[in-house]
Amino acid sequence: xxxxxxxxxxxxxxxxxxxxxxxxxxxxxxxxxxxxxxxxxxxxxxxxxxxxxxxxxxxxxxxxxxxxxxxxxxxxxxxxxxxxxxxxxxxxxxxxxxxxxxxxxxxxxxxxxxxxxxxxxxxxxxxxxxxxxxxxxxxxxxxxxxxxxxxxxxxxxxxxxxxxxxxxxxxxxxxxxxxxxxxxxxxxxxxxxxxxxxxxxxxxxxxxxxxxxxxxxxxxxxxxxxxxxxxxxxxxxxxxxxxxxxxxxxxxxxxxxxxxxxxxxxxxxxxxxxxxxxxxxxxxxxxxxxxxxxxxxxxxxxxxxxxxxxxxxxxxxxxxxxxxxxxxxxxxxxxxxxxxxxxxxxxxxxxxxxxxxxxxxxxxxxxxxxxxxxxxxxxxxxxxxxxxxxxxxxxxxxxxxxxxxxxxxxxxxxxxxxxxxxxxxxxxxxxxxxxxxxxxxxxxxxxxxxxxxxxxxxxxxxxxxxxxxxxxxxxxxxxxxxxxxxxxxxxxxxxxxxxxxxxxxxxxxxxxxxxxxxxxxxxxxxxxxxxxxxxxxxxxxxxxxxxxxxxxxxxx
DNA sequence: AAGAGACTCAACCGCTGATTC
DNA sequence: AGAATCAGCGGTTGAGTCTCT
Numbered sequence: 121x122x123x124x125x126x127x128x129x130x131x132x133x134x135x136x137x138x139x140x141x142x143x144x145x146x147x148x149x150x151x152x153x154x155x156x157x158x159x160x161x162x163x164x165x166x167x168x169x170x171x172x173x174x175x176x177x178x179x180x181x182x183x184x185x186x187x188x189x190x191x192x193x194x195x196x197x198x199x200x201x202x203x204x205x206x207x208x209x210x211x212x213x214x215x216x217x218x219x220x221x222x223x224x225x226x227x228x229x230x231x232x233x234x235x236x237x238x239x240x241x242x243x244x245x246x247x248x249x250x251x252x253x254x255x256x257x258x259x260x261x262x263x264x265x266x267x268x269x270x271x272x273x274x275x276x277x278x279x280x281x282x283x284x285x286x287x288x289x290x291x292x293x294x295x296x297x298x299x300x301x302x303x304x305x306x307x308x309x310x311x312x313x314x315x316x317x318x319x320x321x322x323x324x325x326x327x328x329x330x331x332x333x334x335x336x337x338x339x340x341x342x343x344x345x346x347x348x349x350x351x352x353x354x355x356x357x358x359x360x361x362x363x364x365x366x367x368x369x370x371x372x373x374x375x376x377x378x379x380x381x382x383x384x385x386x387x388x389x390x391x392x393x394x395x396x397x398x399x400x401x402x403x404x405x406x407x408x409x410x411x412x413x414x415x416x417x418x419x420x421x422x423x424x425x426x427x428x429x430x431x432x433x434x435x436x437x438x439x440x441x442x443x444x445x446x447x448x449x450x451x452x453x454x455x456x457x458x459x460x461x462x463x464x465x466x467x468x469x470x471x472x473x474x475x476x477x478x479x480x481x482x483x484x485x486x487x488x489x490x491x492x493x494x495x496x497x498x499x500x501x502x503x504x505x506x507x508x509x510x511x512x513x514x515x516x517x518x519x520x521x522x523x524x525x526x527x528x529x530x531x532x533x534x535x536x537x538x539x540x541x542x543x544x545x546x547x548x549x550x551x552x553x554x555x556x557x558x559x560x561x562x563x564x565x566x567x568x569x570x571x572x573x574x575x576x577x578x579x580x581x582x583x584x585x586x587x588x589x590x591x592x593x594x595x596x597x598x599x600x601x602x603x604x605x606x607x608x609x610x611x612x613x614x615x616x617x618x619x620x621x622x623x624x625x626x627x628x629x630x631x632x633x634x635x636x637x638x639x640x641x642x643x644x645x646x647x648x649x650x651x652x653x654x655x656x657x658x659x660x661x662x663x664x665x666x667x668x669x670x671x672x673x674x675x676x
Numbered sequence: 677a678a679g680a681g682a683c684t685c686a687a688c689c690g691c692t693g694a695t696t697c
Numbered sequence: 698a699g700a701a702t703c704a705g706c707g708g709t710t711g712a713g714t715c716t717c718t
Contacts (some may be wrong), residue, residue, distance in 0.1 A: 159686070159712095181703070197704070198687070248707070249685055256683085412714055 156190040160199050164189060168196055169204050177205075202243045209241025213250055221247055225268050 180193030224235040232244035361436050
């Protein structure tokens, strides 16, 4: 845009640059050739296009020699790649593209070129500009950079990693990165917490639990952005003494699939709580630390003393910022229940993801427990008979083995799946038509999703995005929604339609309150397809749900 | 209407890895 | 093996445009 001024003065391309031009500061180069800088003119474009048409791409330094174009090879390549090459898609990103970019960024970080490779017609520069703009915008708005669902996914991966034996190589890398990045992260995380202290009764008081890698990264190199976008308003200055622990993923996910939130029965809620900044209040013990990185010096030994690392490190990897996302909702939640009870809840129930094959009996009493157990039982029997729908989001690792497409992508994933990326290449093929056709911007939709329970599902990242496959790419994963036991999944279980659904909804309302029920109701209003999957509408919602369930469990 | 600030985007810069000599 | 060159990537800059007050 802009820079039209050059258009006039350069209408004639100076293959025979005058001496006057040599002194022009817009020209630079060696003693022999003075290369022009600044905006390209249409004439230059024509020359370049003509050259590329004749000689093909590459050998950019030869352009100047052969055409007299006073541009360096770099500039030519850039011009061609970003503006002149055919099939470039100009114009604003569509909502679908925006979502896809978010997903890609979540997985890749600031790998613009890679991202561009998945968006035909889009350039890395374009994507980069878009993303940076988005970051700024969301930062100003105090919004998270990523949809909360992504955070959950990362958390789930982390859960699996922990259950699989602690830190693996990827996690180790995580730690390294984390330590390097702890400063920026600290600020970021803390910002989000303090900002919500007023409304978040269980705002984390733990300190020094630095967010791990993927959550922290991805924002940008200069750490000017944080995983949780703090409102730009000065009045929102925040403390710097605490952080919200978060989880990090690993590439294990791409092997294990998804939905592990409840898969590991070991203190799942503890870990969730950790992720939401609750854990430390209750359990400062080492369990927390399995997945948490500490920014303070190990020699310090004082977990309450945050010692940000000031080493300047470029953060590239994705940053998942969920804690802040819906703190408003958190704020509306009752004070946290006894987390132990939540642990009990999870421990007493077969992980949702394994309902199909494992119907444990409730170990806890309580209405919801009973309901959940009943649902599980029915689900198990039903699923065994129905041979799992093709788009089941609860594919097990074994299922994945049957998915050749998945395997293909999985292989390619290895190339760039960052071990510290928040998301592995989890691939659950579920469509969520709810978002399709929406013309809302991604930001808007993400906000919406927060309350509708739609979880943007990370698909095979290594496929090229097209409108045709977008519905697959943007599948949604709802694997960890205890609240949906009352709704969508009951549909799936044969409970949810008509009267039964009304009953469960009413029950939810009664037991969990209008707010929760409204959420639940909203979420269940989706299509049957979307109701086949489980998920958190938002981390906060999930937390609320768990709190509610915990309450119920205790009440029961 | 005007000014300020935000936004957008093209282009440049520096760095890195691959390739060639 | 090491230097030179090339291609590409990601970060940054800056000017035009837009929006808000």
